[in-house]
Amino acid sequence: xxxxxxxxxxxxxxxxxxxxxxxxxxxxxxxxxxxxxxxxxxxxxxxxxxxxxxxxxxxxxxxxxxxxxxxxxxxxxxxxxxxxxxxxxxxxxxxxxxxxxxxxxxxxxxxxxxxxxxxxxxxxxxxxxxxxxxxxxxxxxxxxxxxxxxxxxxxxxxxxxxxxxxxxxxxxxxxxxxxxxxxxxxxxxxxxxxxxxxxxxxxxxxxxxxxxxxxxxxxxxxxxxxxxxxxxxxxxxxxxxxxxxxxxxxxxxxxxxxxxxxxxxxxxxxxxxxxxxxxxxxxxxxxxxxxxxxxxxxxxxxxxxxxxxxxxxxxxxxxxxxxxxxxxxxxxxxxxxxxxxxxxxxxxxxxx
Numbered sequence: 001x002x003x004x005x006x007x008x009x010x011x012x013x014x015x016x017x018x019x020x021x022x023x024x025x026x027x028x029x030x031x032x033x034x035x036x037x038x039x040x041x042x043x044x045x046x047x048x049x050x051x052x053x054x055x056x057x058x059x060x061x062x063x064x065x066x067x068x069x070x071x072x073x074x075x076x077x078x079x080x081x082x083x084x085x086x087x088x089x090x091x092x093x094x095x096x097x098x099x100x101x102x103x104x105x106x107x108x109x110x111x112x113x114x115x116x117x118x119x120x121x122x123x124x125x126x127x128x129x130x131x132x133x134x135x136x137x138x139x140x141x142x143x144x145x146x147x148x149x150x151x152x153x154x155x156x157x158x159x160x161x162x163x164x165x166x167x168x169x170x171x172x173x174x175x176x177x178x179x180x181x182x183x184x185x186x187x188x189x190x191x192x193x194x195x196x197x198x199x200x201x202x203x204x205x206x207x208x209x210x211x212x213x214x215x216x217x218x219x220x221x222x223x224x225x226x227x228x229x230x231x232x233x234x235x236x237x238x239x240x241x242x243x244x245x246x247x248x249x250x251x252x253x254x255x256x257x258x259x260x261x262x263x264x265x266x267x268x269x270x271x272x273x274x275x276x277x278x279x280x281x282x283x284x285x286x287x288x289x290x291x292x293x294x295x296x297x298x299x300x301x302x303x304x305x306x307x308x309x310x311x312x313x314x315x316x317x318x319x320x321x322x323x324x325x326x327x328x329x330x331x332x333x334x335x336x337x338x339x340x341x342x343x344x345x346x347x348x349x350x351x352x
Contacts, residue, residue, distance in 0.1 A: 033117045035226035039173040040242045041204035042100040043075070044268050045086035048329050049094050054087050057328050061287050063197025065190035068177040070149040075177040077190050078270070079202045082176035094329030096265035098159065098167035099207045101225075101241065106172035106182065108141055108156050115139045118224045120160050136165045144183075155183045163220050164211050164263035198283040202338050205269040206238065208249040212263050217250050231342040231351045234313040238342040245341040245349075267324065267332040275337030275347065277306070277321050284325055301330040309348070320348045 048054040051072065058064055058076055067077035067084050075084040088097070103111070112122055116139075125140045138161050143154030155178075159169045171183060178186035211217040218237055221227055227239035227248065236251040253262055272280070284304040285291055292303055299305065303326050308319030323335045336348060343351035 033223060034114050035224060036103050036111060036114055036170065038225050038227070038241050039102045039104055040083070040244070041207065041246050042082065042102045042169075042171060042175055043084045043086055043177065044099045044204075044207065044265070045073070045088055045097045046327075046329075046331055047088055047090050047092050047095055047097050048327075048331075049089075050328070051087055051089040053328055058085065058087070059193040059197070060195055061197055061284075062199055062201050063193045063195060064201070065192050066187070067190050068149060068186040070144065070177065071147065078204065081190075082174060082184065082186070083204055084177055086177065094331055096207075096268060096331060098169055099265060099268070100169035100171060100175070102171050102173040102175055104173050106170070106175075108158055111158055111170055112139060112141075115160055115224070118220070120224075134161050134165055134167065136161050136163050146179075149177070149179060150183070151179050151181060153181075155179060155181065157183065162209075162211075163213070163216050164209075166209055166211070166263055166265060198287055199272055199280065199335070201270045202273055203271050204246060205271045205334075205336055205340055206241075206247045206249055206342065207268050208236075208251055208266045210251055210253040210262075210264045210266040212253060212261065214250050214252065221248060221250070232314050233309065233342060236313075245339065245351075247342055249342065267334055269334035269336055269340075271336055271338040271340060273338055275335070275340075277323060280323060280335055281306075289325055298330060299324070299326045299332060301326050301328050311344075314342070314344055315348070316344050316346055316350075318346070320344065320346060322348070 055074055064076035066074055067081055068075045073086055073088040075086050077084050120137045120139045122139045125142045140159055142157045144150030144157055145154055146152055157169065159167055161167055174182055174184035176184055176186040178184060214235065221239055229237055230240040230247045231238040236249050238247040238249045240247050251266060281291060281304060289302050289304045292305055305324055307322045307324065309315030309322055310319055311317055324332055326332055339347055339349035341349055341351040343349065
């Protein structure tokens with residue numbers, strides 16, 4: 001048998017290198033597929049048990065005006081828009097039903113073509129099922145008509161499911177949940193909230209997914225949207241959205257008290273100017289939310305608590321405070337400074 005000489009790759013090392021070579025080739029093949037550069041997070045839609053109660057809760061706490069409506073669904077403006085929170089009384093358990101990201105020069109046919117190249121096949125909207133029974137890796141387009149705040153010819157809204165069946169939506173960067181071909185025709189003057197609110201939301205910061213296979217989900221979103229890594233928090237990796245500080249975090253299914261093996265949108269994070277932990281906690285308490293830590297399991301409705309992220313999860317040595325609260329249905333939300341990027345430092349604003 002031939003002896004592999006000095007300066008040449010040994011047979012044993014050569015064999016060990018084959019899996020890495022195969023992985024590299026797969027990565028090259030994936031990178032050759034077109035991707036969809038993202039602009040920003042646009043909205044999340046919450047299914048709530050009592051829409052009027054939730055409307056009063058969010059408007060009272062944040063002073064959010066109504067930006068648009070779709071039938072009985074109400075869309076509350078974040079900052080100066082077009083970002084918003086959607087409140088829907090649709091059937092099912094209270095939850096974050098989907099999140100939406102935007103892209104420049106949105107074109108339905110082009111996005112569907114790129115989704116198909118990443119293994120997401122189109123189905124008719126009538127066959128897309130309910131929010132809990134949509135198969136993974138499917139895409140569908142809803143033509144929203146005038147009775148739901150759309151255009152006479154239909155406002156195209158494109159949804160898809162990821163490898164775990166989590167629902168996402170892609171729209172144009174100008175989308176506000178209104179009429180027009182791009183859904184960007186909303187109220188010229190939003191309907192004001194009854195009160196100013198105690199805190200003023202500026203924008204979205206991130207959405208955290210609880211997935212069954214982190215490596216698979218990261219590869220899917222990274223390939224589809226061309227998302228670089230923004231920060232790491234232990235086993236959770238943050239994938240950058242757009243040119244700012246927004247990101248998509250890919251964590252385990254147990255994030256925020258989730259049920260093991262049940263993929264979900266674990267929580268959503270918003271930003272405020274001049275984040276002061278004590279003042280924000282005080283405002284939440286003043287509004288009637290009870291302070292208290294969450295040990296294990298889901299947090300109770302109308303509570304707030306702080307998680308100190310230590311260096312083992314990318315935080316600062318003294319702990320990077322991350323503030324969570326729950327709405328009347330127990331849906332978990334997070335508040336951070338506008339500079340937050342999921343990294344180190346007291347404000348979590350130190351990223352590579």
